[in-house]
Amino acid sequence: xxxxxxxxxxxxxxxxxLRIDDRPVPDVPDGWTTVKLRAASLNHHDLWxxxxxxxxxxxxxxxxxxxxxxxxxxxxxxxxxxxxxDPSWHGDETLDPRRSLLSERYQGxxxxxxxxxxxxxLPKPAExxxxxxxxxxxxWLTAYRMLxxxxxxxxxxxxxxxxxxxxxxxxxTVLGSSAGIRVWVTGRSEEKRAQALExxxxxxxxxxxxxxxxVDAVMDTTGQATWAHSVRALKPGGKIVISGATTGDAPPAxxxxxxxxxxxxxxxxxxxxxxxxxxxxxxxDKGVRPAISATLPLTEARQGFEAMLRGETAGKxxxxxx
Ligand SMILES: NC(=O)c1ccc[n+]([C@@H]2O[C@H](COP(=O)([O-])OP(=O)(O)OC[C@H]3O[C@@H](n4cnc5c(N)ncnc54)[C@H](OP(=O)(O)O)[C@@H]3O)[C@@H](O)[C@H]2O)c1
Numbered sequence: 001x002x003x004x005x006x007x008x009x010x011x012x013x014x015x016x017x018l019r020i021d022d023r024p025v026p027d028v029p030d031g032w033t034t035v036k037l038r039a040a041s042l043n044h045h046d047l048w049x050x051x052x053x054x055x056x057x058x059x060x061x062x063x064x065x066x067x068x069x070x071x072x073x074x075x076x077x078x079x080x081x082x083x084x085x086d087p088s089w090h091g092d093e094t095l096d097p098r099r100s101l102l103s104e105r106y107q108g109x110x111x112x113x114x115x116x117x118x119x120x121x122l123p124k125p126a127e128x129x130x131x132x133x134x135x136x137x138x139x140w141l142t143a144y145r146m147l148x149x150x151x152x153x154x155x156x157x158x159x160x161x162x163x164x165x166x167x168x169x170x171x172x173t174v175l176g177s178s179a180g181i182r183v184w185v186t187g188r189s190e191e192k193r194a195q196a197l198e199x200x201x202x203x204x205x206x207x208x209x210x211x212x213x214x215v216d217a218v219m220d221t222t223g224q225a226t227w228a229h230s231v232r233a234l235k236p237g238g239k240i241v242i243s244g245a246t247t248g249d250a251p252p253a254x255x256x257x258x259x260x261x262x263x264x265x266x267x268x269x270x271x272x273x274x275x276x277x278x279x280x281x282x283x284x285d286k287g288v289r290p291a292i293s294a295t296l297p298l299t300e301a302r303q304g305f306e307a308m309l310r311g312e313t314a315g316k317x318x319x320x321x322x
C-alpha cells in the first residue's frame with residue numbers, strides 16, 4: 001500500500017529520511033481493527049520523528065502520522081484516537097507510562113490503511129468533513145486539554161497563546177475564543193498575526209512584546225524561545241500550561257519569579273478518548289471548525305512537510321486519500 005514513512009533519521013536534515021512508496025499492510029493483532037484512510041493531518045510530531053525524537057532507528061521503517069479519519073471495516077465513518085495504551089491500563093490514557101502515539105511503536109496513519117485497537121475508534125459526525133475530523137486527535141485535542149482540563153480556564157479570563165499559525169496555536173485560538181476566553185497571541189510576522197485575528201484572537205503581538213496588562217494564563221508549545229516572556233506575562237498566581245518545546249527545552253528556569261509570584265507550571269499531553277469525544281461534540285454544537293491551511297494528496301505529502309519545516313503554516317496541513 002502507498003505510505004509516507006521514515007526510512008532514516010537525521011536530526012539536522014529531517015526530510016532526507018522521508019519516503020513516499022509502497023509498504024506492507026500492517027499486522028492486525030487480536031482486538032485491533034483496520035481503518036481505510038480518507039484524511040490524515042500533519043503534526044510537528046512527524047518532524048520530530050524524522051529527527052529521531054521518540055523514534056529510535058531500530059524501529060525503522062516507520063509509517064508517519066498520528067491523526068486520521070476514515071472508514072472502519074463495516075464502512076462506518078470514524079475518527080482515530082492516537083494514543084495506544086498497554087492492554088492492562090485503565091484510566092486516563094495520557095498517564096499510562098507505556099503509552100505510545102501511532103507512528104512511535106505502531107505504524108502510523110499516512111497510508112491507505114492503519115491498524116488500531118477497536119477502542120480507539122470514535123464515530124465521525126456527518127457535520128465534520130474527513131479533512132476537518134482528521135485535525136482533531138492530536139493538535140486540537142492537545143489544545144482542548146490545555147485550556148479546559150489542565151488550565152481550567154474560565155470564560156472572561158485573558159490567555160496568551162505563544163504562536164499564531166501552528167496547529168496547536170490555531171486550535172487554542174479558535175477553541176478559546178469560542179468558549180468566551182479573551183485570547184491574545186504572539187506571531188512571528190504581520191501576516192501570521194493577521195491570520196490569528198481572523199481566527200478569533202482579540203489581540204496579536206510580536207514575540208516578546210510588552211503586553212497592555214498581565215494575563216491569567218499562558219499556553220506555550222514553543223519552549224525556549226518564549227519561556228521568559230511567558231513567565232513575565234503572568235499576573236501573580238497565574239499559570240503556564242506547556243505541551244511542547246519546539247525551539248528547545250533549556251531556557252533559564254525563571255525560578256525566582258515562579259516562586260515569588262506563586263505561578264503554576266502545568267504540563268499537558270494529548271488528551272483522553274473521552275476528551276476527544278467532548279471536543280468533537282463541541283465542534284459540532286458550536287459550529288467550530290479547524291483552520292486548514294493546505295489539503296494535499298498523500299502523494300504530495302513532502303510539500304506539506306517542507307512548509308511545516310519552514311514555519312509556513314496557517315493552521316493544519318491535511319493529506320487526503322482517495
Ligand atoms: N504534548 C503533546 O501532546 C503535544 C501535542 C501536540 C503538539 N505538541 C508539540 O507542540 C509543538 C507545536 O506543535 P504543532 O503541531 O502545533 O506545530 P506547528 O504547526 O509546526 O506550529 C509551530 C508553532 O510554534 C511557533 N513558534 C514560535 N516561535 C518559533 C520558532 N522560533 N521556531 C518554530 N516555531 C515557532 C509557531 O508560531 P508562528 O505562528 O509565529 O509561526 C507555531 O505556532 C511541537 O513541538 C509539538 O511536538 C505536543
